[in-house]
Amino acid sequence: MDEIGIGLVGAGVVGGGVVKVLGAQGRFFRDDLRLPVCLLRIADTNAARFSALPVPEGTVCSANADDILGDQRVKIVVELVGGTGFARTLVLEALRRGKHVVTANKKLVAEHGPELFAAAEAGGASVYFEAAVGGGIPLIKSLREGLIANDIESIKAIINGTCNYILTQMAARGKSFDAALLDAQRRGYAEADPTLDVSGGDSGHKVAIMASLAHGGYVPFASLPIEGITAITEEDITFARDLGYTIKLLGIINACADGRLDVRVHPAMLHADHILASVNDVFNAVWLRCDAAGTILLYGRGAGEMPTASAVVSDIVDCSRDIVAGAPRRVSMDYYGSERRIPLMPMDEIRTRYYLRFAVVDRPGVLAGITSAFGRHDISIASIVQKEGSAPDYVPVILLTHEACERNVNAAIAEIDGMDFVRGRTQLIRIEE
Numbered sequence: 198m199d200e201i202g203i204g205l206v207g208a209g210v211v212g213g214g215v216v217k218v219l220g221a222q223g224r225f226f227r228d229d230l231r232l233p234v235c236l237l238r239i240a241d242t243n244a245a246r247f248s249a250l251p252v253p254e255g256t257v258c259s260a261n262a263d264d265i266l267g268d269q270r271v272k273i274v275v276e277l278v279g280g281t282g283f284a285r286t287l288v289l290e291a292l293r294r295g296k297h298v299v300t301a302n303k304k305l306v307a308e309h310g311p312e313l314f315a316a317a318e319a320g321g322a323s324v325y326f327e328a329a330v331g332g333g334i335p336l337i338k339s340l341r342e343g344l345i346a347n348d349i350e351s352i353k354a355i356i357n358g359t360c361n362y363i364l365t366q367m368a369a370r371g372k373s374f375d376a377a378l379l380d381a382q383r384r385g386y387a388e389a390d391p392t393l394d395v396s397g398g399d400s401g402h403k404v405a406i407m408a409s410l411a412h413g414g415y416v417p418f419a420s421l422p423i424e425g426i427t428a429i430t431e432e433d434i435t436f437a438r439d440l441g442y443t444i445k446l447l448g449i450i451n452a453c454a455d456g457r458l459d460v461r462v463h464p465a466m467l468h469a470d471h472i473l474a475s476v477n478d479v480f481n482a483v484w485l486r487c488d489a490a491g492t493i494l495l496y497g498r499g500a501g502e503m504p505t506a507s508a509v510v511s512d513i514v515d516c517s518r519d520i521v522a523g524a525p526r527r528v529s530m531d532y533y534g535s536e537r538r539i540p541l542m543p544m545d546e547i548r549t550r551y552y553l554r555f556a557v558v559d560r561p562g563v564l565a566g567i568t569s570a571f572g573r574h575d576i577s578i579a580s581i582v583q584k585e586g587s588a589p590d591y592v593p594v595i596l597l598t599h600e601a602c603e604r605n606v607n608a609a610i611a612e613i614d615g616m617d618f619v620r621g622r623t624q625l626i627r628i629e630e
Contacts, residue, residue, distance in 0.1 A: 199233070199270075200233040200234070200235040200237075200270070201232065201233055201234050201235065201272050201273065201517045201520055201521075202235055202237040202238075202268065202270040202271040202272050202273070203219075203234060203235065203236045203237060203238075203271065203272075203273045203275060203513060204237060204238045204239075204240070204265030204266075204268065204271040204273070204274050204275065204296075205236065205238070205239045205240070205265075205275045205277065206239075206240045206241070206262045206265060206274065206275065206276050206277065206278055206287060207240075207241060207275075207276065207277035207278040207279075208239055208240075208241040208243070208246040208247065208250060208258075208277075209241070209246065209277065209278075210501075210502045211277050211301055211328070211502060211505045211506055211509065212239075212241070212246075212275075212277040213246065213249070213250050213502065213506075214502040214503050214505065214506025214507075214509075215275065215277070215506045215509050215510060216236065216239070216250045216251060216252060217250070217251060217503075217506065218503070218506050218507065218509075218510045219234070219236050219253075219510060219513075220251050220253060222510070223253075226514065226517075230514070230518075231521070232514065232517040232518065232521060233517075234513060234514075234517050236253055236256050237255075237256060237257065237268065237270055237271055238256065238257045238258070238259070238264060238265045238268060238271060239252065239256060239257075239258045239259075240258075240259055240260065240261060240262040240264060240265055241258075241260065242260050244258070244260060262287055266287075266290055266291060266294060266296070271296060272296060272297060272520060273296065273297045273298075273299060273513060273516050273517070274287070274288075274291040274296045274297070274298050274299070275298075275299045275300070275509060275513065276288055276291075276298060276299070276300040276301075276302060276305075277300070277301055277302075277509070278302075279301075279302055279304070280302070280304065280305070281302075281304055281305050281308055281309060284300075284302055284305055285305055285309055288300065288302075288305065288313060288316075288324070289312070289313070289316050291322075292313070292316040292317050292319075292320040292322050292324070293316060293319070293320050294320065295320045295321050295322050296320075296322060297322045297323050297324075297325070297516050297520075297525065298313075298317070298322065298323075298324045298325070299324075299325045299326075299328075299509055299512040299513055299516065300324065300325070300326050300328070300329065301326070301328035301329055301505055301508070301509055302326070302329060303326075303329040303330060303399070303402040303403050303406060304402050306324075306326050306329050306402075306406055307401075307402035307403070307405040307406050307418040308402070308418050308419075310406070310409070310415070310530075310533050311415060311533060311534045311535045314530040314531070314533050314534065315534065317526075317530070318530075318531060321525070321526070322525065322526070323516065323519070323525060323526050323527070323528075323530075324530070325512035325513075325515060325516055326406075326512070327508040327509070327511055327512045328505050328506075328508035328509045328512065329403070329406060330356070330403040330406050330407060331356065331403070331481055331483065331495070331497070331499050331508075332358075332481065332497070332498050332499040332500045332501060332504040332505045332508060333497050333498055333499075333501075333503075333504030333505065333507045333508055334481060334483070334495050334496070334497040334498075334499060334504075334508075335495070335508070335511070336407070336483055336495055337406075337410065338511075339493075339495060340407065340410040340411050341410055341528055342528065344485070344487055344490060344493075346489055346490075347487035347488055347489045347490050348452070348487065348488040348489075349411040349412070349450075349452070349485055349486070349487050350451070350452050350486045350487065350488060351449075351450065351451050351452070351485070351486040352407060352408075352411060352448070352449070352450040352451075352483060352484065352485050352486075353447055353448070353449055353473060353483075353484045353629065354400075354403070354404065354407065354447065354448040354449075354450075354481075354482070354483040354484070355445055355446065355447065355448075355473055355476050355480075355481055355482050355483075356400050356403045356404065356448050356481050356483065356499060357394055357397075357399050357400045357403075357446060357481075357499070358386060358478075358479035358480065358481060358498070358499050358500050359381055359386055359387045359388075359391060359394040359395065359399075359479075360394055360395060360397075360400070360425075360426050360446040361445065361446065361476065361477065361478065361479060361480065361481070362377070362381050362384075362386050362387075362478050362479050363377040363378055363381055363387075363395070363426065364377075364426060364429070364434075364444055364445060364446065365477040365478050366380060366381075367429070367431060367434045368434050368438065368443065368444070369477070371431065372431075373430075373431055374426070374427065374429060374430070374431075378391060378395065386479055395425050395426055395427055396423070396425035396427070397423040397424055397425035397426070397446065397462045397463065398423065398425075400423075400446060400448050400462045401418055401421050401423040401448075401462045402418055403448065404421065404448035404449075404450065404460060404461075404462055405417065405418040405421055405460075407448070407450060407483075408450045408458060408460045408539070409533055409539075410533075411450060412450075412452065412458060412539055413532050413537075414532060414533075414537040414538065414539035415532075415533055415534055415535060415537050415538045415539060416458065416460055416538075416539050416541070417535075417538065420541055421460055421461065421462060421541075422461045422462070422463070422544040423461070423462045423463070424462065424463035424464065425446070425464075426446050426464055428624070429444060429464055429626075430624075432554065432593065433552075433554065433624060433626065436552075436554065436584075436593070436595050437466050437552070437626075438469075440466075440552075440595070440597070441468060441469050442466040442467060442468055442469060442474075442552075442628070443466070443467050443468075443469055443471075443474040444464055444465070444466055444467075444626065445464070445465060445467055445473060445474070445476070446462070446463070446464050446465075447462070447463065447464070447465040447467075447473075447629060448461075448462045449461050449462070449463075449465070449629065453542055456540065457539075457540045457541060457542045458539050458540070458541055458542065459541070459542045459547055460541055460542075461544060461547070463627060464626055464627075465626065465627050465628065465629040466552050466626050466627070466628045466629070467628075467629055468630070471629075471630075472484060472494060476496065479498065479499070479500070479501075480496065480497065480498060480499070481496070481497065481498070481499030481500075482494060482495065482496040482497075483495045483496075515527075544603060545602075545603050545604040545607065546602065546603065546604065547602075547603045548600050548601065548602050548603070549600060549601075549603070549627050549628060549629065550579070550597065550598055550599060550600055550601070550627070550628035550630075551596075551597070551598045551601065551606055551625060551626070551627055551628060552595070552596075552597055552624075552625070552626040552627075552628055553595070553596045553597075553598070553606075553610070553623060553624065553625055554593050554594070554595055554596075554623065554624040555567060555593065555594040555596070555613065555619065555623050556591040556592075556593055556619065556620045556621030556622070556623075557591060557592060557593075557594055557618045557619055557620060558590075558591060558592075558618040558620060559583075559585070559591075559592045560618065562618075563594070563618050564581065564583065564594070566613070566616055566618065567581075567594065567596065567613055568581070570609050570612045570613050570616075571596075571598070571609050573609070573612075574605040574606070574608050574609040574612075575601070575602075575605055576598055576599075576601045576605055576606060576609055577598065577599040577601070578596060578597070578598055578599070579597045579598055579599050580596070580597045581594065581595070581596045581597075582594070582595040582596075583595075590620060591620040591621060597628070606625070610623050610625065
């Protein structure tokens with residue numbers, strides 16, 4: 198058949214990796230897989246990037262993405278510019294023209310997924326987004342295809358390498374949050390503006406996509422409760438280790454008996470023998486519990502040039518196979534629409550265990566005041582420890598609860614924080630089993 202033309206928009210880190218992988222594997226795709234893929238065009242506003250890449254002979258480079266949209270030979274548009282401004286306009290126009298889209302843009306899919314998939318349906322095209330979640334980990338294909346026979350009961354995910362690196366450095370090296378973040382930036386693991394990562398937003402985008410795919414409906418990113426890691430201190434890291442726990446930023450998706458989903462992103466304490474507790478540095482891992490397949494762990498590099506490029510090229514190959522087979526819309530996304538919104542459990546209804554750190558004056562009656570407040574709010578205490586000598590004007594009191602309702606825990610904290618012996622912000626970290 199005629200060649201399957203590819204137009205790449207964005208020749209940055211991941212785009213450069215895509216050029217390299219296509220160059221290294223092109224002969225295999227054409228000769229062994231019989232897929233006539235051809236990188237016809239690359240568009241990027243920074244022309245200096247072209248000379249730094251092994252651009253194939255005959256590939257046309259320009260600064261204008263319209264050159265790709267207007268080329269009838271281009272069947273697959275690869276969007277690697279990120280964001281939801283220009284990228285959204287580009288993707289929608291490509292789909293309107295009947296061109297398939299491959300993207301690594303989790304923000305675009307999480308925030309505008311229903312619009313994108315409706316446009317794909319109308320244009321007779323498909324959107325492929327394996328690289329949007331988990332980098333080189335084949336997570337999207339696992340959810341959409343490999344585990345399609347399962348009811349997925351629970352997902353716990355370490356899905357942001359920047360946060361995982363920072364927390365690993367705090368735990369292993371005793372660094373402060375600020376020092377660990379600076380180290381991550383120096384190594385290229387964190388952006389100059391790391392807000393989206395450390396605030397939990399990046400993980401939230403990925404978790405919204407995973408929840409939608411795992412449960413056959415639409416989970417809006419804007420509806421998710423999200424907490425980042427900026428409030429985690431060296432004290433918390435140390436106390437967690439002393440208690441036999443590790444702190445990780447987790448994305449959590451639980452199916453509820455009433456049909457709702459419990460979906461959230463926040464720091465969590467995992468027991469040291471939990472399989473996710475050993476996932477360190479920039480690595481990602483997704484733990485799934487399924488009714489038929491049992492428990493599964495997907496692990497690998499969740500970002501970076503070549504892992505993400507691997508996922509992008511896998512989508513190019515999948516799309517090309519579907520085109521050759523005459524079935525370019527193999528996996529429908531018609532369930533991912535606003536009319537199929539899945540109801541979520543409010544955060545104040547969740548039940549879990551809690552780690553609480555109170556900063557209090559060291560005087561008689563403090564522990565009695567704290568425990569009485571918890572008793573009034575129907576919270577059972579598993580253990581309580583008072584540390585001494587941490588600061589001149591207060592001592593930390595560490596309390597672990599049995600399973601309790603979040604609403605009750607917050608009410609107890611509000612009551613305790615109003616007591617005259619409290620000298621600082623109460624820290625709350627949820628414990629995941």
